[in-house]
Amino acid sequence: MSLLTEIPPERLGWLRVIVSGYAFFHVWSRLGLYENIGRSPPEMFKGVGVTTLLDGALAPGTFMGLVYACLALNLLFVLGWRTRVVGPLFSGLLLFVLTYRTSWVQIYHSDNLLALQALVLGLAPAAGDAISLDARAGRAPSRERWEYAWPVLLMCGVTTLTYLIAGAAKVAGSAGWEWALGSNLRDQIAYDALNKELLGLQPNEMAYWAYQHPMLMRPGSVGALMLELGAPLALVHRRVGMVWAVSTWSMHWGIFYFMGIAFTYPMHGVAFVCFFPLERIAGGIGRGGRWLWSKVRRRPLSDSPLPAA
Numbered sequence: 001m002s003l004l005t006e007i008p009p010e011r012l013g014w015l016r017v018i019v020s021g022y023a024f025f026h027v028w029s030r031l032g033l034y035e036n037i038g039r040s041p042p043e044m045f046k047g048v049g050v051t052t053l054l055d056g057a058l059a060p061g062t063f064m065g066l067v068y069a070c071l072a073l074n075l076l077f078v079l080g081w082r083t084r085v086v087g088p089l090f091s092g093l094l095l096f097v098l099t100y101r102t103s104w105v106q107i108y109h110s111d112n113l114l115a116l117q118a119l120v121l122g123l124a125p126a127a128g129d130a131i132s133l134d135a136r137a138g139r140a141p142s143r144e145r146w147e148y149a150w151p152v153l154l155m156c157g158v159t160t161l162t163y164l165i166a167g168a169a170k171v172a173g174s175a176g177w178e179w180a181l182g183s184n185l186r187d188q189i190a191y192d193a194l195n196k197e198l199l200g201l202q203p204n205e206m207a208y209w210a211y212q213h214p215m216l217m218r219p220g221s222v223g224a225l226m227l228e229l230g231a232p233l234a235l236v237h238r239r240v241g242m243v244w245a246v247s248t249w250s251m252h253w254g255i256f257y258f259m260g261i262a263f264t265y266p267m268h269g270v271a272f273v274c275f276f277p278l279e280r281i282a283g284g285i286g287r288g289g290r291w292l293w294s295k296v297r298r299r300p301l302s303d304s305p306l307p308a309a
Contacts, residue, residue: 006149007152007153009129009140010278012121012129013131014273014279015121016080016127016132017080019114022268024071024078027097028071045057046104051096058100070094070097073093080127081128084125084128087127088123091121094122095115098114099115110265113162120158121155124150125147126148128140129148156235156274159231159271163228163248167228167231168228170228171225182219188259189217189258220254231248238275248272249267249269249272252266
């Protein structure tokens with residue numbers, strides 16, 4: 001069966017809920033950070049991406065107004081209310097907010113995939129046809145199966161492309177293919193630990209151990225290159241994609257363990273949910289919950305007889 005006909009609307013609906021739900025948490029938990037960015041010296045602003053259209057930094061109140069508008073639209077998109085209108089507005093504003101944050105000295109690569117996946121969902125007309133208020137209100141029109149499949153497949157493609165670019169950047173650097181030998185990875189871990197010490201932060205204890213055992217970095221280096229350069233193979237078959245997703249998720253936890261660097265979006269697994277049959281997983285959880293509830297309801301309140309008066 002073609003992938004363009006085997007993906008049901010429920011999978012796209014669950015993707016909308018999970019990815020945009022994470023986006024809401026991501027922005028909400030950083031409100032203090034966004035307020036600090038808004039009050040930063042304007043000369044520190046160097047526009048990148050969509051923010052290059054600005055003449056300069058926004059007024060703090062204007063930027064925070066956009067942040068709160070993004071959160072409001074985000075919540076509506078999670079609920080699936082008028083998604084054909086709300087979706088493009090939310091995803092476009094999220095792209096702007098995340099890019100604006102990146103326009104102040106430091107690049108936050110971990111935001112890129114979140115912005116791209118949210119943009120695909122926001123621009124998908126069928127994103128609100130299931131698991132949504134639109135569906136409950138009868139605002140979900142009848143569509144061809146491929147209209148539910150292409151956003152999911154595009155999200156998978158965007159995800160693998162970001163990792164392919166990361167792998168290509170490694171071998172295109174000064175180390176070339178010798179990056180796989182492990183010394184470059186060891187040096188990156190040592191540099192990160194030294195940088196934290198200079199800033200008065202506590203480096204990860206595993207960094208010292210890793211620097212003293214450079215040969216043990218080789219399997220990690222080879223594995224990282226295989227996962228990144230081989231990322232497009234995840235699109236060949238559904239099961240290959242799931243194995244790649246779990247392996248890459250494990251790689252990010254390894255990075256966190258050795259370097260203390262948290263790429264939160266992939267570490268939480270949200271970046272890879274597009275590779276899994278979410279409708280089956282949700283259905284299995286629902287059936288398990290109903291079975292458990294049926295057992296609880298049938299169980300008497302107490303196994304012991306009431307005490308005599």
